[in-house]
Amino acid sequence: MFQVDVDYLKKAKKRRDRGKxxxxxxxxxxxxxxxxxxxxxxxxxxKPPEELFLYPPTFFVKNPTxxxxxxxxxxxxxxxxxFSRYLFNTVLITVSYIFCLVLILTMACxxxxxxxxxxxxxxxxxxxxxxMFVAAAAAIPQYLIITTLHIxxxxxxxxxxxxxxxxxxxxxxxxxxxVPNDIFEAGKIDGASEWQLYTKIAIPLLRNAQATVIIxxxxxxxxxxxxxxxxxxxxxxxxxxxxxxxxGGGIARTGAAAASSLIMTLPSIIIFIIQQxxxxxxxxxxxxx
Amino acid sequence: xxNKEERxxxxxxxxxxxxxxxxxxxxxxxxxxxxxxxWTHKMSYGLMAPFFILFITFSLIPLLWSTGLSFxxxxxxxxxxxxGLNNYVYLFVDDSLFLKAxxxxxxxxxxxxxxxYLMSYFxxxxxNQVPNKIRPLYVLAFYAPALTxxxxxQVVWSVMFSNDSTGxxxxxxxxxxxxxxxxxxxxxxxxxxPVIIIVxxxxxxxxxxxxxxxxxxxxxxxxxxxxxxxxxxSRFQKLxxxxxxxxxxxxxxxxxxxxxxxxxxxxxxxxxxSPEDSALTIMLHLSDYSGTRFEVGYAxxxxxxxxxxxxxxxxxxxxxxxxxx
Numbered sequence: 001m002f003q004v005d006v007d008y009l010k011k012a013k014k015r016r017d018r019g020k021x022x023x024x025x026x027x028x029x030x031x032x033x034x035x036x037x038x039x040x041x042x043x044x045x046x047k048p049p050e051e052l053f054l055y056p057p058t059f060f061v062k063n064p065t066x067x068x069x070x071x072x073x074x075x076x077x078x079x080x081x082x083f084s085r086y087l088f089n090t091v092l093i094t095v096s097y098i099f100c101l102v103l104i105l106t107m108a109c110x111x112x113x114x115x116x117x118x119x120x121x122x123x124x125x126x127x128x129x130x131x132m133f134v135a136a137a138a139a140i141p142q143y144l145i146i147t148t149l150h151i152x153x154x155x156x157x158x159x160x161x162x163x164x165x166x167x168x169x170x171x172x173x174x175x176x177x178x179v180p181n182d183i184f185e186a187g188k189i190d191g192a193s194e195w196q197l198y199t200k201i202a203i204p205l206l207r208n209a210q211a212t213v214i215i216x217x218x219x220x221x222x223x224x225x226x227x228x229x230x231x232x233x234x235x236x237x238x239x240x241x242x243x244x245x246x247x248g249g250g251i252a253r254t255g256a257a258a259a260s261s262l263i264m265t266l267p268s269i270i271i272f273i274i275q276q277x278x279x280x281x282x283x284x285x286x287x288x289x
Numbered sequence: 290x291x292n293k294e295e296r297x298x299x300x301x302x303x304x305x306x307x308x309x310x311x312x313x314x315x316x317x318x319x320x321x322x323x324x325x326x327x328w329t330h331k332m333s334y335g336l337m338a339p340f341f342i343l344f345i346t347f348s349l350i351p352l353l354w355s356t357g358l359s360f361x362x363x364x365x366x367x368x369x370x371x372x373g374l375n376n377y378v379y380l381f382v383d384d385s386l387f388l389k390a391x392x393x394x395x396x397x398x399x400x401x402x403x404x405x406y407l408m409s410y411f412x413x414x415x416x417n418q419v420p421n422k423i424r425p426l427y428v429l430a431f432y433a434p435a436l437t438x439x440x441x442x443q444v445v446w447s448v449m450f451s452n453d454s455t456g457x458x459x460x461x462x463x464x465x466x467x468x469x470x471x472x473x474x475x476x477x478x479x480x481x482x483p484v485i486i487i488v489x490x491x492x493x494x495x496x497x498x499x500x501x502x503x504x505x506x507x508x509x510x511x512x513x514x515x516x517x518x519x520x521x522x523s524r525f526q527k528l529x530x531x532x533x534x535x536x537x538x539x540x541x542x543x544x545x546x547x548x549x550x551x552x553x554x555x556x557x558x559x560x561x562x563s564p565e566d567s568a569l570t571i572m573l574h575l576s577d578y579s580g581t582r583f584e585v586g587y588a589x590x591x592x593x594x595x596x597x598x599x600x601x602x603x604x605x606x607x608x609x610x611x612x613x614x
Binding site for chain 1: 323326327330332333334336337339340341343344346347348349350351352354355358359365412415416418419421424425426427428429430431432433434436437445448491494496499500502503504506507508510524535536537538539541542545546548549553572575576579585588589591592593595596599600603607612
């Protein structure tokens with residue numbers, strides 16, 4: 001009897017593996033097609049001028065050169081503020097924004113998902129409603145609020161308004177919703193305090209959601225140019241994204257602009273790979289079992 | 290009243306519905322009970338406070354403010370003038386462009402919304418079966434169109450859909466003998482919307498896709514073994530009986546995000562303004578009024594109407610995919 005069962009499982013395993021090969025083949029073929037813009041980005045950055053303006057345009061680069069990067073360095077040498085200042089600003093802003101966002105959302109999503117306090121459904125309703133509300137027309141009121149609070153023309157304007165990220169809060173809360181309440185009940189019975197339930201059970205289980213939030217927000221804040229344009233009038237406080245945007249103009253700078261868009265995208269790709277490898281079986285790694 | 294009686298009363302209030310005769314009394318007690326409940330959950334409120342303070346200041350107040358502005362005429366330079374429902378009447382009765390924008394947006398949302406939602410789910414599910422070590426690379430490949438800047442996207446697609454015979458698609462069709470002269474993909478009003486939709490689908494594996502990828506990793510592996518004991522063996526059965534119920538919260542999240550993003554589509558690969566407004570969407574119409582004409586009141590009215598549409602469809606998503614109690 002037992003023997004039969006093992007045979008059956010072995011067969012099932014074999015069948016599953018064949019399915020796996022088909023899936024990987026399919027994904028690889030589709031994946032190549034989806035990778036095109038990234039490949040194009042890399043190719044363009046290394047194209048010499050004659051290939052950049054080739055007509056009809058080509059996709060791949062034939063004679064790669066690093067001239068575009070040299071041009072870019074020459075332009076950065078003549079910037080109004082030392083290039084390193086733009087870079088410092090962007091790194092400082094990105095790191096503090098991501099840190100604060102993950103912290104604030106990790107704090108807020110736990111009670112919204114696991115506690116039954118008065119007003120919970122109302123607050124969550126407000127968050128989801130404003131998530132679906134078109135914010136485009138609210139830009140002017142938001143501008144007025146920011147200037148009234150006098151956080152414009154400081155580093156804070158890059159960080160604080162963006163922390164009210166309803167999409168990411170909703171995402172984190174939904175991830176915590178997938179965790180069965182029994183786990184928390186069991187913890188309570190074992191004598192864990194509310195704080196221990198939060199730090200020892202909830203936070204490790206939020207790992208995947210946190211990684212996803214970091215990926216989703218990183219690119220936006222790293223390349224952000226509009227905040228610098230709208231709220232900042234001190235050149236020393238402006239960001240890399242703003243500076244790179246000013247390069248774009250003029251045919252002579254096409255190569256440098258291509259190099260700069262590669263440089264602006266590279267950190268996003270690196271962060272993406274790092275964070276995506278953090279996404280794993282939370283249930284197996286949380287130490288609950 | 291002694292302490293004991295009071296405690297009993299409190300207990301009664303939590304356990305059973307209020308007695309009809311002593312309604313006022315009970316309401317008062319309920320209020321006291323609520324305060325008590327709030328106090329026991331002070332840690333919950335403390336944890337949420339930073340987010341909600343920022344949310345109210347930078348998100349809720351601006352939204353309410355702009356809703357208020359939709360009942361006014363405001364051009365930024367003068368102070369807003371109350372005009373009641375005028376903006377809405379104009380929007381529905383006289384604004385013929387709005388109808389065009391509405392039809393385009395609806396066409397786009399009805400196709401791109403469901404297709405990108407299902408595509409995200411199934412590709413994420415496929416990726417979930419890929420071995421751990423190479424999985425991030427597959428996720429990266431499919432997320433690449435959303436990751437690279439819009440400009441890179443635009444260039445890739447304009448090469449593909451170029452209007453003359455040098456465009457990849459035109460030269461391919463010409464070589465195959467399917468067409469005899471190049472098609473004006475981005476000029477011909479018959480082709481603009483389909484081209485926009487294809488490009489949008491190609492770059493639509495974004496937020497909802499990542500939510501699914503991460504969501505599948507959160508599914509308890511032991512549930513598969515438990516399901517196998519119950520006779521669930523095939524991939525699709527596992528999807529149906531284990532993965533779908535376990536990723537319900539992500540399904541709801543992604544539905545809301547997909548609905549919102551497909552109805553708020555703005556600038557596409559076709560330049561604005563487009564030939565015969567064939568690529569005009571509600572969001573582009575809105576930005577014409579708020580940005581170009583400085584008619585903030587009217588732009589706000591458009592935003593409110595679009596929001597009501599999104600909220601209506603979003604409610605259906607909550608009904609279908611939300612928590613069942």
